[in-house]
Amino acid sequence: MIALTSFLSAATLNQTLKRVVFSLPEGAEPIDASPVVAGDEPMAEGGAPENAEPGPDDAPPPPEDNPVASARRLSKSDLVDPFVRRSIFDSTKVGATADGVAGGEVGASELRYVLIATMVAEPELFSSALIAKDDRESRSQGYGVGDTLEGGEGKIVRIEAKKVWIDRGTGELEYIEMGAKGEAKPRPASEPEPAGESDGGITKEGDNKFIVERKLLEDAMANIDSLASKVRVVPHRGADGEVDGYRLSAIRRGSIFDKLGIKNGDIVHQVNGMGLTSPDQALSAFQSLQSESNFTFEVSRRNKRQTFEYEVR
Structure with a gap:
């Protein structure tokens, strides 16, 4: 009985290890993870003796009872x-x-x-x-x-x-x-960005206050397709189930969204007091910024609402 239990454990371990994928940094040497089983008979693939006759217990379980098959289904x-x-x-x-x-x-x-x-x-x-x-x-x-x-x-x-x-x-x-290179490290949350620093046409004047060069804003708004490629935007529903803004993510470093202080996961609810409850409203609100000398974003970040203020010069 002990020998049978050891054999089944070794076979299960061997099958499990064959489904394991190791990912290591470049240059690392892989390790041979094949199990070593004590015994006189040579082992075939899967952990069973080469000359063993298949029995009724060797058949794979039906798909609905097979946890591995279930794990492979698309989520x-x-x-x-x-x-x-x-x-x-x-x-x-x-x-x-x-x-x-x-x-x-x-x-x-x-x-x-x-x-x-x-x-x-x-x-x-x-x-x-x-x-x-x-x-x-x-x-x-x-x-x-x-x-x-x-x-x-x-x-x-x-x-x-x-x-x-x-x-x-x-x-x-x-x-x-793994292996992400060349990106600037994020500033710790406890260390605010110093005021007066310029970032490619946008200067931070204080907490959530910025000065924006008009040409930078006009160039960005003139090409909506290019703007769309630098961010992922998904409608956000409020507690009532209605759209109350747009969640921004996958923001590219150096894009205008990044320079304006917007971070991954921020939800923009309003632009200059205009609610963003539909695609048409959102497009109109952002395109209207080209002619404004001042504008604001109302943003939720980590479940806290805050207002970003911008002066265009």
């Missing part, structure tokens, strides 16, 4: 995400979410973490990731699906080959990616 995010990433102010995006998370997947997280390695397994529950804080003194830690990051800054909800998705309780998912 809601697999079907929805390719569509919700398209175009700006698209009314077809209203209410589109991924895996039950309001707002769906947003983009790169501003958390100061580095993804060192991942192990992707089936079922997904057995996947794991090696993550460290982005500082010299931090040590890497292992995390699995459902674990909370050190300091309680977010919960890991999905682990992919070179990417880990995090839920920070803001209504959308963010990710940290």
